[in-house]
Amino acid sequence: MNRFNAKLSLVASAVVLSSVVSSGAMAADGFYVGGQLQSSTFGHSIERNTGSGTNPSITSFAEETDAAVGVHLGYKMHLTDDAFVVAEAFYTDENAETTNINNMLQTQLELNSSYGINFKAGVDVTPKFSVYGIAGATVLDFDIHNSYPFAPPMRSGDTSEVGLSLGAGFEYQVDNQWSVKGEYIQINDLSFDPLPEVAVPGKLNPNEVDFDSLKLSVSYAF
Template identity: 20%
Template sequence: MLRRVLLASVGAVALAGTAMAADLPSRAAPPVYVPPAPIFTWTGVYIGGQIGYGWGTSNTTVGDALGGYTSFSTNNNGVIGGAHVGYNLQLNQFVVGLEGSVDGSSMSKSASGGYYIPAVDASFPVTVSGNMNIQGSIRGRVGYAWDRVLVYATGGVAFAGVNGSVQTPFGYTSTSTTRVGYTVGGGIEYAVTNNWSIRAEYRYSQFGTSNMYATNFYMDPVLSTIGAYGRRTINQNQVQVGFSYKFDMAPPPAPVVAKY
């Protein structure tokens, strides 16, 4: 009988201890709060660089005061590389923006030929040289985004520093001018992270017409009336790859601390 009473007492004490332990507050550490990753957007100011290859055609006309005339079509090509800065605004899946770019260029070409002057019944040699050492653009951009992939069209004003020379038996002259034209194209851009992106782009540019005039160096009474001129129209294609860094426009929201 005593043995049964003791066993019953031990069981009651064990049950009471278990119930009290269940009522005690937990001493386990709360779970660590992990803030959600920020939502990606194309909106923001960005800067970057680009490098590529350009090719084009310079259509040159050379003539003189006595009716001599000839024309050339030369193919120019070279490396193009520089920097860009811009701003994008994303509206749902549409992205609009403005971008400016400046590129150095190694595009250059020389061409030689001859032209016939009816007044003196003779042909004379002529050499035309030119290079484009710097170019740039201010363009609008309109695109459609699939999350981190952006396909866009671009177009705007283009400018270029054009150096040229024309040489004939009657004289030589050189000129350096800034030509203004237009540029249009498109590309694709991919955001590797929320700040860094890479791109590939094609553009066609037309820089208008530049003129050059050669001074007559001959003292002959007949040849002294002869003056040569050159007129060039410059077209260019370019493909470039590049990268951009987008600045965060506002600090991320403060993390929410969970309460337990």
């Protein structure tokens, strides 16, 4: 959670710097569309119980950060002059890959896409600047590859897992239609069913993935 708190502090700093300016919304409520450029970090942990004194249980972790691009569609509505809520659907084409080696078991995860829906609630700090919190459901779609050194072939599969996403963001209103947003979102300890081990038929190890993203997006309001 240290990374989450550190990045949330950037948003908090922006609020403090802007709080001295008068509030009021500039953009009209309604539908908007846009695209985003994103830095996605994908982490994978394996807890492998070998049941052997010579090969003790090991928990290993691997993490990879890569760039991604996506699109979004949302609807914004003000509840008061300054407070608003948003519902937004999104799809992101991902590229992050991890390789986790645990007691000779090598597991490679390839993140193909992330998509889902986010709900946002925030306030207009100035006529052009607003901040908000984010909560939603994100689907992570990824491939799984298991292998052992000197023991081909590789066993492969895929899965789609849904996780609770939490984060924060800000929006700068360029004019009545165009706006720029920055967001940080995080998913922690999302469990998934891995592929059974080849060396021990039917054996499944506890596996979890983490995901966080820094997103810069541009939106156009109708």
